[in-house]
């Protein structure tokens with residue numbers, strides 16, 4: 222069964238969605254560990270409640286990327302727990318070459334917009350400020366760019382006239398919680414084939 226290591230910095234609702242998809246049989250995988258760069262992040266608490274090994278690992282001295290010795294500590298922990306693939310679930314740092322090379326089966330990310338629109342931080346606020354009428358979420362392979370890797374699945378949501386950043390983000394997150402287990406299940410089934418930057422989903 223596909224062994225997934227999860228990295229997150231925040232409240233962990235996507236990690237929770239993965240756990241629930243596994244428990245309900247929609248995702249044939251196991252989460253072997255949850256690692257966080259934020260000591261008191263709720264994602265760690267959620268993992269512990271489900272008996273999943275959860276560790277805070279400092280990413281200092283860097284503020285916005287996972288690099289240097291910290292990157293090596295993350296790679297070592299993921300390997301120690303037996304991770305085959307890595308799922309970023311609200312991990313708010315740029316991933317560098319070392320981690321990508323260490324996990325060639327895939328490092329995945331969930332992003333709260335329809336990429337390539339609105340990469341970077343707080344994409345739902347960017348969508349509101351721009352005035353788009355539709356936004357959503359993307360699950361994609363991570364490459365060395367900022368939210369630029371091959372796209373596996375996207376789901377859309379309408380932007381409503383009375384949306385606030387909070388209501389829009391909540392609507393996007395409901396879709397993230399469907400999309401992320403789906404993408405990982407496709408990966409577990411070996412259905413994703415990369416052709417250049419295009420991820421093809423086989424119906425085999």
Ligand code: GAR
Nearest residue numbers: 231232233234235310311331332333
């Ligand atoms: C999610 O909306 C995810 O798309 C976003 O952080 C949130 C984490 O929520 N990630 C990014 O913006 C990465 N660029 P969660 O902690 O409840 O899963």
